[in-house]
Amino acid sequence: MESYRILLSEAEMPQEWYNIIPDLPSPMPPYLHPATGDPITPDDLAAIFPRALIEQEVSPERWIPIPDEVLRIYQLWRPSPLHRARNLEAALKTPARIYYKNESVSPAGSHKPNTAVPQAYYNKVEGIKRLATETGAGQWGCALALACNFFSMECTVYMVKVSYHQKPYRRSLMHIWGASVYPSPTDRTQAGRSILARDPETSGSLGMAISEAVEDAATHDDTNYALGSVLNHVMLHQTIVGLETKKQLALAGESPDVLIGCVGGGSNFAGFCFPFVPDKLKGADLRFVAVEPTACPTLTRGTYTYDFGDTAGLTPLIMMYTLGHSFVPSGIHAGGLRYHGDAPLLCQLVHEKVIEARAYPQNPVFEAARLFAETEGIIPAPETAHAIKAAVDEARVCKETNQAKCIVFNLSGHGHFDLAAYDAFLEGQLKDIELDPDEMIKKALAELPKIKG
Ligand SMILES: Cc1ncc(COP(=O)(O)O)c(C=O)c1O
DSSP: OOOSEEOOOGGGSOSEEEOOGGGOSSOOOOOBOTTTOSBOOHHHHTTTSOHHHHHHHHOOOSEEEOOHHHHHHHTTTOSOOEEEOHHHHHHHTOSSEEEEEEGGGSTTSBSTHHHHHHHHHHHHHTTOOEEEEEESSSHHHHHHHHHHHHTTOEEEEEEEHHHHHHOHHHHHHHHHTTOEEEEESOSSSHHHHHHHHHOTTOOOOHHHHHHHHHHHHHTOTTEEEOOSSSSHHHHHHHHHHHHHHHHHHHHTTOOOSEEEEEOSSSHHHHHHHGGGHHHHHTTOOOEEEEEEETTSOHHHHSEEEEEESSSSSOSOEEEEEESOTTOOOOOOSOGGGOOSSOOHHHHHHHHTTSSEEEEEOHHHHHHHHHHHHHHHOOOBOHHHHHHHHHHHHHHHHHHHHTOOOEEEEEEOBBOTTOHHHHHHHHTTOOOOOOOOHHHHHHHHHTTOOOOOO
């Protein structure tokens, strides 16, 4: 019998996360203090993060043990299945073998709980009562609400205004798991009030919501901040995805030729691909493809430089590809991919040409999502559909060149709360945003912070 799913037992779940920092081809540029421009110290971060996560952020250790309390919660849905997309292969008439790692099976419907759970755990251990965060599409807010619920902590979510209105049911999930949710920018924070004063009609952005959540955490002693992507410790926690995938591909007797993931801040992509990066650095013939929307083309059209992680300039300066922290992407339906920057570890590897990047407009992405839903049955999140589009394109190239490559992508989440976007697509109402990005990007890049030296 041909197998469709490659499964690991609970006992086979990895017990350690993989930290790529010691394996980077060159040292990672430090985060800089937003006020002084000097490299930040652990103390600078202590106002909003627990010690354990600050240590993980800069750890030189290659393997970091996963606490038992976290493993026990992971076991509710992990190890997640690796699927062979036989029906999609047949529809494409490709000689390629296509696999996908199914992170949509988590209770929140995406990969995000892989880091939400350890973040809540480490904060709880250090006596924190409440976590504040931002959310774009709502996936991260749901994941953190879920994790706080498991550890009996409060959770405050600043949800990008356009998504707050586009995705009311994600709000319901967060409410069921006990979180408070606000459409950002709000008048609850100084950052929110000054953004609203400048632009009362703004649709919001991840950068704005981050400013609000960071301010909330920094101004309350019992509250810390939790970030769903970008930072090193988030990439670390997500490596459980790639580590499981590696074991599953070995069970299937496969070694991958192309690994693909969508990129918002970079966490599902990094978690999926980083465990394979040492193989490439040692000479394996392996490609990594990071996929983003043309409406927010950070890796493909951004500049590699220091910038703030948020709109108000409260976060440390991060060396990354950026469209400028004041760039406000259009309200496309892949809300989780609307971020002006990306994870510094991912950006560094793109800069060093270990990872390649490409961008697609919404309509062809939704077209690929429809094909996937018709063949494999799963309705993917619009973010995830970017990875599917790239996998389909790679498989089509294999058909033209008659190459039986092994293509593997990360199915980062399902789209059950994105059905309004699917309706818009089916009714032909989705716009491929014809922004004038050159003008917008140029304007935002003109506001980049000046760096010493
Ligand atoms: C399903 C899904 N995939 C991908 C992303 C993008 O985030 P990241 O690049 O951190 O994985 C999001 C963000 O909300 C998401 O919800």
